[in-house]
Amino acid sequence: MSFEPKILAFLCNWCSYGAADMAGTSRLQYPSNIRIIRFMCSGRIDPNFVIEAFLRGADGVMITGCHIGDCHYIDGNYKTVHRYEFLKEYLDTLGIGSERLTLEWCSAAEGMKFSQKVTEFTERIRKLGPSPIKGDEQ
Amino acid sequence: MNSKSFWGWSSTEALREGGESGGFVTSFLESIVGKYDNILAVRKTGTVFEGAVMSIDSKEDAIKTQGALHAVCMELSHYIKKGERTAIVLKPCDARAVIENMKRNHVERENVLLIGLNCGGTLPPVDTMRFIDNYFELAPEDIVKEEIAKGKIIFKTTSGKEFWKTIDEIEEEGFGRRENCRYCDVKIPSMCDIACGNWGTPAGKNITFVEVFTENGNNALEQAVREGFINVGEPSEKMIAVRSKINGIMKKMAGGWNKRIIGRLRNMPNEERLAYIKNVLSPCIACYACRKACPVCKCGDDCKCMQMDPDDSLPISIFHSIRLLHLTESCIGCGNCSDVCPVDIPLAHLHQLFARNYEKKTGYKPGMSIEDIPPLSRGDLPEGY
Ligand code: SF4
Numbered sequence: 001m002s003f004e005p006k007i008l009a010f011l012c013n014w015c016s017y018g019a020a021d022m023a024g025t026s027r028l029q030y031p032s033n034i035r036i037i038r039f040m041c042s043g044r045i046d047p048n049f050v051i052e053a054f055l056r057g058a059d060g061v062m063i064t065g066c067h068i069g070d071c072h073y074i075d076g077n078y079k080t081v082h083r084y085e086f087l088k089e090y091l092d093t094l095g096i097g098s099e100r101l102t103l104e105w106c107s108a109a110e111g112m113k114f115s116q117k118v119t120e121f122t123e124r125i126r127k128l129g130p131s132p133i134k135g136d137e138q
Numbered sequence: 139m140n141s142k143s144f145w146g147w148s149s150t151e152a153l154r155e156g157g158e159s160g161g162f163v164t165s166f167l168e169s170i171v172g173k174y175d176n177i178l179a180v181r182k183t184g185t186v187f188e189g190a191v192m193s194i195d196s197k198e199d200a201i202k203t204q205g206a207l208h209a210v211c212m213e214l215s216h217y218i219k220k221g222e223r224t225a226i227v228l229k230p231c232d233a234r235a236v237i238e239n240m241k242r243n244h245v246e247r248e249n250v251l252l253i254g255l256n257c258g259g260t261l262p263p264v265d266t267m268r269f270i271d272n273y274f275e276l277a278p279e280d281i282v283k284e285e286i287a288k289g290k291i292i293f294k295t296t297s298g299k300e301f302w303k304t305i306d307e308i309e310e311e312g313f314g315r316r317e318n319c320r321y322c323d324v325k326i327p328s329m330c331d332i333a334c335g336n337w338g339t340p341a342g343k344n345i346t347f348v349e350v351f352t353e354n355g356n357n358a359l360e361q362a363v364r365e366g367f368i369n370v371g372e373p374s375e376k377m378i379a380v381r382s383k384i385n386g387i388m389k390k391m392a393g394g395w396n397k398r399i400i401g402r403l404r405n406m407p408n409e410e411r412l413a414y415i416k417n418v419l420s421p422c423i424a425c426y427a428c429r430k431a432c433p434v435c436k437c438g439d440d441c442k443c444m445q446m447d448p449d450d451s452l453p454i455s456i457f458h459s460i461r462l463l464h465l466t467e468s469c470i471g472c473g474n475c476s477d478v479c480p481v482d483i484p485l486a487h488l489h490q491l492f493a494r495n496y497e498k499k500t501g502y503k504p505g506m507s508i509e510d511i512p513p514l515s516r517g518d519l520p521e522g523y
Pocket residue numbers: 229230231232257258259260318319320322323324471472473
């Protein structure tokens with residue numbers, strides 16, 4: 001059976017969820033490998049959510065938020081950036097590899113960008129293969 | 139302030155003879171009795187392999203804390219209470235833990251006087267007793283003094299005899315300092331108010347080299363001198379150089395162990411390292427002792443990691459992955475977690491692997507100064523975004 005990556009995407013409510021919506025209403029195609037979880041702000045994403053996603057079988061995790069300067073809570077996404085940099089190092093140290101995590105900014109008008117980024121990331125994870133931390137039953 | 143260096147020794151002849159390196163710390167403690175709500179130090183109990191934390195209320199108490207204990211690995215930062223003016227004698231890792239607790243508002247900097255001791259490492263008591271039995275056929279109660287000096291670990295017996303081996307020899311045989319002490323790279327506790335040690339003192343002179351880092355430390359020292367507890371002198375240029383040379387040698391040794399222990403993990407291919415971490419954590423029996431013994435984890439029993447079962451069925455438990463996450467930014471490498479684990483999981487080197495990699499990336503080293511804000515708590519926008 002060919003490998004179908006499982007990707008968990010954390011989207012902020014105000015811009016990137018809007019972008020996903022836009023992609024949908026514009027009937028843009030993107031791979032159905034992603035499962036979306038909506039947060040009020042990308043700054044709400046605890047690094048542990050990302051690690052737990054991997055522990056529970058995700059092959060890749062995508063974090064999206066409003067562009068810098070556009071965060072609904074002013075600087076929530078500054079925190080996202082620090083955590084993203086932290087998580088990349090963590091994933092490399094743990095041995096999962098930072099390339100399985102990505103951060104993208106998408107405004108509510110960027111449905112096209114959203115669908116492109118999802119497609120690119122899915123292809124990246126497909127090439128990388130299943131996450132090395134997956135348990136046998138996952 | 140810029141740091142200042144002194145030679146110091148006790149004004150009391152008996153303490154100068156009996157204390158470690160001229161009884162400086164003992165007499166310094168005598169001088170501050172009554173000036174703090176709580177004065178904490180470790181004292182011997184029974185053998186040199188056992189110590190107890192002591193709250194010093196009188197000059198007699200201070201005298202009971204005489205002498206160094208290398209084969210006792212106690213962590214004192216747990217005993218500092220918020221709102222209490224506390225003076226405490228501690229080694230670099232304990233002091234770094236206190237600094238981390240200050241950053242998290244568990245302790246107030248202005249309430250605490252940190253009396254640091256230089257540290258070349260501590261010995262695990264049980265292994266060390268086994269070692270002296272195996273190699274010298276001595277019983278723990280035969281030892282009246284142990285010492286780490288000039289690259290050797292020295293044991294003195296009741297009959298006045300000395301037994302020693304070089305640190306290198308002992309450690310190649312699997313004994314010696316705790317693993318975390320071998321690669322620990324903070325040997326002079328510059329985050330304290332004052333740092334004391336015997337590096338940079340003339341042999342046989344019973345003197346302590348004291349480096350003063352803060353106004354608070356300076357005031358306390360000046361007062362101790364004024365009130366006649368302590369004598370101070372100016373160290374020679376030559377001995378200042380000797381001290382930094384010894385510090386350099388210790389750090390170089392630590393660098394070598396860092397390569398061997400942390401570097402080995404760092405250089406493994408990703409999959410191998412992941413498998414190592416998974417396997418090494420798998421015997422965990424979910425006792426939470428590592429979490430409770432950790433001096434930088436101070437969220438209390440309501441912390442989210444305490445709600446997680448270390449024995450869930452995930453590849454790495456959520457409990458351990460949260461701890462690995464949180465300590466990446468704050469592990470100061472004290473080794474307590476490894477010391478207390480009942481199934482001997484080498485937790486400290488895992489946490490240090492994460493912390494040291496993060497330090498490499500960000501330049502942030504926990505426990506060095508309350509001015510250093512952990513990257514995850516900074517509100518700025520990092521470069522490149
Ligand atoms: S970890 Fe460092 S400071 Fe702590 S006891 Fe070991 S050598 Fe000393």
